[in-house]
Structure formats: structure tokens, C-alpha cells
Amino acid sequence: MRVLAAMSGGVDSAVAAARAVEAGHDVTGVHLALSKNPQTYRTGARGCCTIEDSRDARRAADVIGIPFYVWDMAERFHEDVVEDFYSEYAAGRTPNPCLRCNEKIKFAAVLDRAMALGFDAVATGHYARKGDDGLLRRAVDPGKDQSYVLGVLTPAQLAHSMFPLGDTPKDQVRVEAETRGLAVARKPDSHDICFIADGDTAGFLKNKLGSATGDIVDQATGEVLGSHDGSHQFTVGQRHGLGLKRPAADGKPRYVLSITPVDNRVEVGPREALRVDRIRTGAPVWLASVRTGSFEAEVQLRAHGEVYPATVTVEDGGLTALLHKPAFGVAAGQALVVYDPDAAEGDAVLASGTIDASSSSEAASETQPLEAARV
Incomplete structure (x- = not known):
């Protein structure tokens, strides 16, 4: 089969591409440029939207011996993932940008383009398996299983997807990368949200959505306990960063229980709630x-x-x-x-x-x- 290997610049996608070649497929590597200004997204080895990642992906493709291209997906990524992130928080919801990226970018925009160019499948470094019946299953390594974030795929998308790492624990993938001479063998995994450069989600949202003073209220009594400068900076279940000066009567911590963007109100209470x-x-x-x-x-x-x-x-x-x-x-x-x-x-x-x-x-x-x- 003709396979397009999505190469993020990390160890997982590099080994997945190498395995696809070893399986006898005609493989081409592609790195997704997700920002027109990569410096505004996370830098260093922790992200997947950096200039360093692009270079690492290219070097891995050279070692594997496959053609390599960079596809500009910046505009689509910003519209479908970043803007969705803003709008969901503004509505008092907590989005998962990795799910949205899989749904809208990696297995929609990329797969659509790949199929139009005559490829049969897209291979990624996700830790998940496809059974003989074509169904999506958990990876053998429970600590790395990514079937949850792939749950947004349609059957048609799943049919044209390959997950070469699903049957292998992560530590063995790193050993294999070293054996294959891939420089990314010991590169740290990505963490947090790739498009938030400093990891400050609240600050990122504040810069886009602005500030607006509102009340932090005890849900049970209606008592105003404090104030905030934007309900979009909170998520339900949040304990830290509430800035409350007076503890609860029982001395136990309070948690965010509900967020009402219309009146910019944040309600808090005990964990049991x-x-x-x-x-x-x-x-x-x-x-x-x-x-x-x-x-x-x-x-x-x-x-x-x-x-x-x-x-x-x-x-x-x-x-x-x-x-x-x-x-x-x-x-x-x-x-x-x-x-x-x-x-x-x-x-x-x-x-x-x-x-x-x-x-x-x-x-x-x-x-x-x-x-x-x-x-």
C-alpha cells in the first residue's frame, strides 16, 4: 500500500514510519506545520508544533530512507483547534484540543488530502490497535493507550488509518529507535497543550478573551466569597487558583462546581458536590x-x-x-x-x-x- 506517515518529530511517529516501511509499504513522510509563526507555540522538546520538531522529523525520514514533505496546516489548525478552544472556554466548557486535532486535522484534513493524492492509508505513532475486524482497540501498554483520543474517528477514517505501535510498550519503542539509529530515541514526550507556548492556559485565554470582573459564590449559601477577572479562566472541578481568602467552615478545600458565562459567575463548594x-x-x-x-x-x-x-x-x-x-x-x-x-x-x-x-x-x-x- 501507499502509506503517508504523519511525522511529528518525536520518537513514536518515527518508529511507526520505519515499521510501515519494514512491512513492505511505499511510505512517504509528512510533517504538519501548525503555526505560521512557530515561535508563538511551545518551543523545545516538549511540544509538537516547533521548528525543532520539523527538523527532527526530516532527519528521521532521511535515516529511514523515505521522501519527506512539510504540509502547511496552520490556518486549518487555528480555525478548527485553537479557535474552538477559545469558544469552548468562553461558553463555560472544557475542551480537549488533542481530540479536536485528531478529528479535524490528522484524520480529516490530512487523510482527505492523502486519499486525493492516491495514498491508501495514514500511519501515526498513536498507541492503539486495530483488530482483525477493523475495530479500534486499546494498546497493549495501558499507560500509553490513546484509544480515548482516537474515539472521534469515523469508521471510514479508521479504515484508512494505521497504528504500528499499538502492540509495543513505550520503552521497547525507544530501544527500537536507538537500534534503528534514530536521533529522537531519547527525545522527551510532548506534554500539555502544544499551542500554548508557556503552559499558562489561564493567561492564554485571558489574552484572547479579555478580563471581566465577576463573583465567586458559595453554591449552597449564595454567599459571595471572592471575585475573579474572567469565568473563562476556570474549569469545573478546579481547586487551585481560586484566590479565596476565607476557608470553608469545615476547613476543607473548595472546588469549582459550575460556571455561568452569561453572568460571569463561578460557583464553588465541597468535593462531594x-x-x-x-x-x-x-x-x-x-x-x-x-x-x-x-x-x-x-x-x-x-x-x-x-x-x-x-x-x-x-x-x-x-x-x-x-x-x-x-x-x-x-x-x-x-x-x-x-x-x-x-x-x-x-x-x-x-x-x-x-x-x-x-x-x-x-x-x-x-x-x-x-x-x-x-x-
Whole structure:
């Protein structure tokens, strides 16, 4: 097959490209330029949007012996990922930019262009597997599994995707990279959000969305406990950075429980108020056969997060997951990914949906969106 290998400049994508060649495919490497001004995104070895990364990808392609190109995706990336990030926070939601990048860039814009140029598939360094039935499954290395962030793929996109590293632990990938003479063998993994240069998410949002003074309120009593300069700088489940001068009566920390952008209001309370067991999503993306009614499954609510047994019901155009044990901190805007734990070849991704709201079946109040995170 003709395979386009997406090469970020890191060790994973380099080894994935080398394995595709070794498997007998006709491979071409491509690096995605995601910023017209790379210095405004993260620099050094921690990101995936830097000039250094482009150079590392090119050197790896030379060692592997494949053609290499750089594709300018800066405008599309800014519109579909960065602007979406701004708008979601402005709406009081907590987006996952890695999911959005996979959905809109790596397996949409790139795959579409690759298919138009006559390629049969796109290979990436994601840690996930495809079974003999073509379904997406967890990687053998649970600490690196990325099936969650790939849960946004459609069956058509998955059919033209390759994940050569899914059956290998990360430490073995690094050893293999050294054996192959790839200079990126010991390059650190990327962390945080690649397009925020200094890692200061709150500052990044403030620069774009501005400041507006609002109240921080005790949700239970309505008492004003403090003020802030923009509700978009918070995420539900957040504990740090609230700037409250007076502790709770019981001395326990307070957490963000809800964010209301319309009146710029942030409500806080105890951790127990973050407890939820019912989660609703918008329209799901089905990676396997579309299901109806209710069925038993496992759900994951954040990348590398805990897995929850649940009863999932398809209703009102979305999914409702009733967790068999409660979760704490589940943010609107994040993804709920549904797995079949009984699949013959290992956990298979059935569907994903963007979380709209969550609630506790024990609470008398209406829904409250959550997810533990720190801005």
C-alpha cells in the first residue's frame, strides 16, 4: 500500500514510519506545520508544533530512507483547534484540543488530502490497535493507550488509518529507535497543550478573551466569597487558583462546581458536590455498529483516566451513561468514550460523544457539568 506517515518529530511517529516501511509499504513522510509563526507555540522538546520538531522529523525520514514533505496546516489548525478552544472556554466548557486535532486535522484534513493524492492509508505513532475486524482497540501498554483520543474517528477514517505501535510498550519503542539509529530515541514526550507556548492556559485565554470582573459564590449559601477577572479562566472541578481568602467552615478545600458565562459567575463548594453518576452527551460518533436501546459497557471520561462500568442508553439523539460507581469532576466539553470490555480481541471502542451535562441521581438539583482539571 501507499502509506503517508504523519511525522511529528518525536520518537513514536518515527518508529511507526520505519515499521510501515519494514512491512513492505511505499511510505512517504509528512510533517504538519501548525503555526505560521512557530515561535508563538511551545518551543523545545516538549511540544509538537516547533521548528525543532520539523527538523527532527526530516532527519528521521532521511535515516529511514523515505521522501519527506512539510504540509502547511496552520490556518486549518487555528480555525478548527485553537479557535474552538477559545469558544469552548468562553461558553463555560472544557475542551480537549488533542481530540479536536485528531478529528479535524490528522484524520480529516490530512487523510482527505492523502486519499486525493492516491495514498491508501495514514500511519501515526498513536498507541492503539486495530483488530482483525477493523475495530479500534486499546494498546497493549495501558499507560500509553490513546484509544480515548482516537474515539472521534469515523469508521471510514479508521479504515484508512494505521497504528504500528499499538502492540509495543513505550520503552521497547525507544530501544527500537536507538537500534534503528534514530536521533529522537531519547527525545522527551510532548506534554500539555502544544499551542500554548508557556503552559499558562489561564493567561492564554485571558489574552484572547479579555478580563471581566465577576463573583465567586458559595453554591449552597449564595454567599459571595471572592471575585475573579474572567469565568473563562476556570474549569469545573478546579481547586487551585481560586484566590479565596476565607476557608470553608469545615476547613476543607473548595472546588469549582459550575460556571455561568452569561453572568460571569463561578460557583464553588465541597468535593462531594462534584459526585456524579449520570452523564449525557450530544450526538455520538459510532466506530462500530450503531446500537439502540440500553446496553452494558465501560466508559472513559478523560485521557488516561479511570474506566467506569456503566449502563449506556441511546436516547434523545445522544447517549446517557449511568455509572455503576460515581465519578468526580466530569467536565462538559470533554468526551465520553464507550468500550466493549468483552470484545474477543480486547476492549473495542464502540462510540464517543461530547459531554453536555452530568448529575447525581442522589441530588435534588438539576444537572451540573464537571471534570477535575487545573488551569
